[in-house]
Amino acid sequence: MPARLEHVNICVPDPVATAAVLERLFDWHIRWEGVSPGDGYSIHVGDTEGYVALYRPGHGMQAADPGRYRRWAGLNHVGVVVSDLDQAEARVRAEGYETHGHAAYEPGRRFYFDGPDGVEYEVVAYGA
Template sequence: MATGQIEHVNITVSDADRSAALFRDLLGWHERWSGPSQFGGRTIHVGSDDSYLAIYTNDTAKGGYAKGAPLNHVGLSVADLDAARQVVSAAGLKPFSEGQYDPGPRSFYFFDWDGIEFEVVSYE
């Protein structure tokens, strides 16, 4: 059976530049592409050479999404959980539910400015 990975996730935010900067700082990613969206608005692709977040915005994107409608959260893996927490906090966001699931990785969660929930994990 073939194996695969997530190639990209497309999210809608109220400020694409702010969100792209967060993920560059948090994950060491780079901007792969930026430009007008085919349906209006603007998109920034920020990620690694193999996968990325497509961060979309338009004039009507206001944020305030409800958790679980329809996405529960996006999981991100980092080498240094403490450094990641500092980046999230420095961006004015609040880490919560910090802990370790047995036998899993250490982790914490945060909501971005638009109400999208992210889980940050470290297997180190």
């Protein structure tokens, strides 16, 4: 049974601001937004294949709480595939983010940046 990743859900303090950055960087669009569990607020930003769910916990939920859906950046990084790595890096730098971890490997090239809310992103182009 083949499977594909549809989305990743991360907690952020300002889903609107984070979604705006991701839209500019990756030509994504908002697929859905609204009230979420625990009196929170979510924005799903991505393309027709998948998205990042940006979740802000509701009032009374603490960002430092170790429970799931209650902490910022509780993951290593989010990987994004692009067709033009150099153009993607230019956009990332134009937004004011520093890039690091550049590497060429089989089958592509990549770089990383620490984006909004302390979340690290890996940007990769295959066959490039």
